[in-house]
Amino acid sequence: MPTISLPQNTDELYEALTANDQRPYGRTRTVTAEELVDAAEQFDDPAALVHALLELQEAYTYGSEPRKSPVVFARLLNLFDEQPDLFDDRLRHLLFWRFKWVANALLALPEVPLAGLRQWLGEMRDRYTAAGLDLQPYYGQAYQLAAHLGEDTSLAYELWAGRTRGRLSDCEACEICERARFHLAAGDDERALRTWEPVLQGEDSCQEEPARSVSYALLPLLRTGGADRARELHLAGYRACRRNPSMSPEVGRHLEFCALTGNEARGLELLAENRNLFEEVDSPREQLDFLTGVEVLLRRVAALGRGELPTAGYAGRTWTVAELHTEVRGRADDLAARFDARNGTTAHADRRRARLERAPLLDALELTLRTRSLDDVSEPLAPAAVPTARTVSPVPESLPELIARARDLGDQGHPDADACWARLRTLVAARDYTHPEIETVGTLVRLRADLLNEEAERAWAKDDHAVAVELFEEAAGLYEDAGLPGRTVLCRAGAAVAAAELLAEKRPGADEDEAAVVAARVVALTDAHATVVRLHEEANGLAPELEARLLRLRATSAGLRLQTSPGAEHAAAATAEVDLLHTFAVRHDVATQISGARLLRASTHALTGDLPAAVAEIDALLDLLRAQGPAWHLPRTLGLRGRIQLGLRDAQTAHADLTEALRLAADWPARTVDRGRLHGDLAEASMHLGRPEEALRHLTRAAEFQLREDERIDGFCSYSNAAQLSLDLGRIEDCIALLDSVLAEPDVTKGELDDRLTAQLRLTRARALHAGGDLKAATAEFAALAAESAGWDDDPGSHAMIAAETAMLLAESGEFGPAHDALGQALAAHAKAPNYENVSNGLREVARLQAQQQGTDGLDDALALLADAARLAEEARAAGHQAHGRSLDTALSYEHGRVHAYVGAYEESLAALEKTLGLLGEPGPEDERIAEWAEAVRLTGVVEGIYLKRTAAALTRLDAAIRHLTALDRPEERAPLTELAARLRDE
Template sequence: MPTTAPQTTDELYQALQENDRRPYGRTRTVTAEELVDAAEQFDEPVPLIHALLELQEAYTYGSEPRKSPVVFARLLTLFDEQPGVFDERLRHMLFWRFKWVANALRALPEVPLAGMRQWLTEMRDRYEKAGLGLQPYYSQAYQLASHIGEDTTLAYELWAGRTRTRLSDCEACEICERALYHLTAGDDERALRAWEPVLAGKESCQEEPARSLSYALLPLLRTGRTDQARELHLVGYRGCRRNPSMSGEVGRHLEFCALTGNEARGLELLAENRGLFDEVDSPLDLCDFLTGVEVLLQRVELLGHGELPAAGYAGRTWTVAGLRAEVRTRADDLAARFDERNGTTAHTDRRKARLDRAPLLDALELTLRTRTLDDVTPATPVTAPAAPTAATVPDALPELILRARALEEQGHPDAPACWTRLRSLVAARDYTHPDDPAVGPLVQLRADLLADEAGRAGEKDEFADAAALHEEAAALYDDAGEPAHAALARAGALLATAEIATEGADAAEAKAAALTAAHASMVHLHEETPGLAPYQEARLLRLRATALALRLQTSGSEEHVAPVLAEVELLHTFATRHGVDTQISGALLLRASTYAISGDLPAAVTEIDALLDRLKAHGPAWHLPRTLGLRGRLQLGLQDAQSAHADLTEGLRRAADWPADTVDTARLHGDLAQACMHLGRPDEALRHLTRSAEQDLRRGSRTDAFCTYGNAAQLSLDLGRVEDCIALLDSVLAEPDVTAGEVDDRLVAQLRLTRARALHTGEDLKAATAEFVALAAESAGWEDDRGSHAMIAAETAVLLGESGEFGRAREAVGQALAAHAEVPRYEHLSNSLRELARLQAQKQGPDGLPDALAHLDDAGRIADEARAAGYEAHGRSLDTALAYEHGRVNAYAGAYEDALAALDKALALLGEPGPEDDRAGEWAECVRLAGAVEGIYLERPAPALTRLDAAVSRLTALGHTGETEPLTSLAARLRDEE
């Protein structure tokens, strides 16, 4: 929005141009209204015409049909009064927009049917008087008949049988209307055949292909084309999301989700588009949108989830059931108003047909992030295990307490369910503790509950909380006269305290020292505590061994290996003597881990194999998934991805036998993804990455989950699954804690950066550029990460260059270079500067050459800096790439002698390729371009042919025959032209 009103017509046109770059919506519309006011101050009709045209466009695509005809009436009056000021382009735009007004009038039930017909008569008369073909008029007559629900056979033939004119709707829009005619007739196959050019991306416009894609989804499903429907849902939804003028399309995507078992995604998309409830001013579009919403909500409620939260009208909190009732009332009213105006029941009938549709598929995996309605809950950390089942939790209170302690003694995975139930009972106001000597006093039970809570906090790396809870439990155990339990709690507190992260350069050394002290204190505690039961003493020995194992993991010092193995041997001997199976398994697992950390992977595998044999024979069975997981990681370290995959898959299968929190399935899935990548199965890896992330999310490890989702998104982008990447990131970025700013801003920025790159790859340059510009502005404040800002600003400059905005690109380059001066990013900056130079020369020709060469000068200085710093590029040599780009840039600008000299320099820097040289392709391309410049543009075919023939001979002799084809093709062309 301009800060001050334009004072000259040049300023007005510049402001109109800037507004045209804005997305449709209130900001663009309000600015357009202000620019009309500004245009009226000039005593010239043409600026006002341009401003009115921009305002009508803003109203039309901002879903404000009531205002569009009013603006057009002013334009028509200006045309009638001063037709001579309308040049050919303005005249074309004026007559084109008769159709916009017809569309707007249909969308308003308060406009009488006679008024709509009168407008079509006006359109016909105007077209005839101007000598224009009437095909566009008959198109509007057909659309009115279809809207009303009349027999459209004759109207269709009168339109579709006529020759197109310059004022006909674009090919894509007409294709959609033809397809909808066949669809209404019940002929899915014929409709899809008509749609094929649009669905294949051969025809498009402002609203297409998004409009056609939304209508084609259900016919594709009905004809068995599920993969295509999935793909087009992702593409099409992105083309209409949050767009008030395409709210009907959004509604059809919600309906598609409801009919394919993707109700959870539907609710997610509804939340993303909640603004449409209040932003859509077109009654027709709103009725279409609300019907799609109702189809979704009806399905969710029928599945028994009517109390789930749903995003609806602003000002109150909605459930699915409550919102459905509200939507049904409003949509019924809108349909009835249209039917009353039209004298038919068409709109009510169409609503009923959509609401009566049965699901077309039980389940269609639409996105990489497959979620169910059970997952649609507010983003809150998981603080307790899943609700226990009746099979594991006794009803009687004394039995429940004793059962919990017995399971805890074994380390059994059903123990947390018992503690969860007890925690709920003890917290109740009417709780009465059993008067039973076997159960013990209430203070002991409270200590047990605190100890359980401390253990779960430690599992989530919340070490400060774990330490405090252990200390509190120890004090209560003392009060209860349970010194052995108190000792175990204090040992847990010692270990948790040592684990608390320290910062600074010597953090690892400080943590190792803390673990050494914790171990010493545990040994003293062990010696000073009488009356330890065998399982308690074994657990204390396990904590001692764990402290030393963590010290080894922290320090990596060889001298710390032997103490761990000695302590593990104590544990193993004691547990074996007393038959404590859980700790025998724990000792063997610690021993294997110690060998692995020390680098002796074969010994680690031998230990794990022995452990697996023992677990299968003696148990405990719940240790099998974790042990198989470790064996899988060891096999990955030994480069045996196939065995790793087998072990990890078996680990996941075994994990399904136990409660969800028993095994870290997120890690199993993550390790499986790594194995799949080694095996060349990236699509399978992608599935495991997303499952790993979802498991972390359910456990409350949200940062880990978002990092893994980011890795999955990058992998999907690397695989060319652009729409999957974007849909995944859109879903993650819509998480409540992300939108509320509660997630680390750098992590969110990385997710947005990957999304912006995916948008660019998907050729949505406008959206990609907007995101990059926003990220560049945000990263400018990252004083602790100037290198990242340099790279983001450099990429932003390239995208601005692709959009032809070279002034803004130069500003972004300036930011990138300033940040690079603080934290160098040689290769990234050089690549971006060269690409920007190429774009400027390619788009602007000779006029862009000075600025393009200035970018290359900057790239040259960076190459000099890199050379002085001893930096070696990961890809092409910066000097060679720079010389080649000088050749391309000068060639685009017509400076052919300079181009050829630069290419010869690049060839000299490259040197001729060898038999195993991976630079053969780069060398051949440089020769090809030099040959083209010399032979075609400088018209010196003889030396060009000599160059090309020599290169072909050289490459052929070296076995690089694949690189010779472009050279032989160019040589043949030069010979033909001689």
């Protein structure tokens, strides 16, 4: 079945060929090209057939199908021989250029005899000579054949590289790569890198460059001490070749780079991302290069003893590293043997062996912001094992001892209870479990209740309140059956508070009032508090430890209510409950609850706004904990102190407290303290201290801990913040690599993550792509997001923002029709939920770009867009909207100045710019608009002095502004004005 609507005439054929040329290389483009050749053959127009065949050969060449490319070229060559007049200068140039494509295609096929390769080169030489063409391209192909065969390439290299380049020579970037590889093969890393420098710097490029050169330069850079440069180039270079069948060898070299720098886990991640290459690469030579890179990675992982890890491989089955390694090794060995048999050398087997036997060049090189180890490869992530400075008692082997230790530690709230409960959970779940018939151990029912209660507390700690309620209720029933009323009461109280928190999580719907929802939350928490108080009052003979825990639940429910609705009444109730808990805990010497009461008291002070009192309470508690313990409360207490210091705007002290909290947390199991929260708070403190790079590290660490603890939403939010910060810092490739990794998580790919959070991750990635100069990819992502967000009926404001940004990118690409359509969507969404600044920015920017790119032809459309922006500014004034950045009115008049300047209407431009300066006014020393004002002065000076030739007036304006900026001590803003004034005086 055709993939396209077949053209009915040659005009439609040419339109279809143009459209296909815009598609990425791959099966869709190739199949379409095949269909268009079939269609062209139906028309009595051999010129149309020539164009269709050229498109098909290109699709085969860059779609990694070398067996088919020479066949198509043979048809073109026959047409040229029979009807040379069909080929104008451009088509003739393309035909002779593609002799090189065929030479490369034949080289890639081991079934083509060596004599056939030499015969084709002879044909190329004869054709070039007969046509009067320079032979440098022929000698280039002769050199590549010599290198492929493993012969001495010195003479072939000189015959090629020593000749002057001509019109049919490979592009400068490709030739630089070949010359650098010659030096690399000779063992001269330094000279190879010097040769590569123009390409690595981006001075020379083409469709495959610099990505191809980057992949070869990675290991020489490591060997010569350029690890940081290699890291940067890996990120940018890999993105340019991933999933591309025609660049599978480059992907293989990036996998090899990961394997040799201690980044085996990233290598497996990239292998999964490129699993399509196992099936889509039809070139034996490219298969061999790709599979050898894959084998380097798999061999390294297996050598580390992790051959059992899952990995992506050939379709149709699941693979472990060890299994895929065996499969890949067999296939690659066979390919190398076939090439060597054809060539009569051992070059390919020798090169493979050299790559496979390379030792790692670095033990560890941090390639991305998301550093992962092989332990992270299996899902779900297990909590990280943290080295501890304290002595941890081993989990008892004896089942009675294990049960007794778990209960004892659990009642103390000791973190080491976790390991005991985990061991018990595994034993009890086994089919052959036999419960010990010992009176001190109790019944199996009691043990199952203990396990359910512990699981409920873990769910509650993760804010999984629905699960916690269910588990607490089930545990309460079992405790009741076991004849333990005190623990029954405690579980039912826990269920009541968790259920209230579940109700408190409810967010207002579209037709609900926020205040009403808050009131409902307060009612739920009040009822929960009353329930816990009733259960406490009705309970008799509670052990002090259990009664203290019940009092803790009373204080907790009162504190949650205060947190939901701060007020004097709720504050007094919370304080009374905390005092009750503290008094009881001190009387009965329940150390865990003494500490808990003082933490709750500090939190109550903080909630009521008395931060100094909160700090004083925490300081007293820290003294107590350091003297008497429990020691595991120290990191949590220091963490709270750090957060309060952030509230007091003492970032330095907060940073010190949080750093110490993290240091102490390393001594305890993961659930003891929320290390993800500590890292997140440290990121905030670092930002306040002007240390964004440190903040970035803490954000990524926060995300890692949160994902390990199955706090998925928090983890993805932390990664989202890290990505945005890396983009703000100009670490564009880091941002993209991080988001590529995060967006490949199963939560995202299976659609299980909140769709708005996924959209935010994609939006940041699209902005990073734009910042990195990949306009095409950025525009495609923005357009997809705009289409998806159009269905967000509950959030039209976000759709307005996305549609406006999409319009700007479309306009940047010159697609003004689609840009105007996107602005129409933005305006429609703005009508539902005002988004003045984003939509106004979009209107003004598209107007500017249209005037800049189309001149007077685009003026009417540009002015119409500015008129829409003016209406938005009027609406904003009427609504009392305060702009967060530039004033909408000054931004609009400034854009009028630029638009009119682009079309040569300089009087109108000057009038608009003078209006802008009037609206801005002369800035003061603390005015945030200084830079905006200085730029408006500069542009006004350009229009007035250069285009309108009113030099004296322009200089008067500029000199006054320069004096003002000098007085304000703003050299950065002054410099462009000084430069312009000097230029005007010179002219």
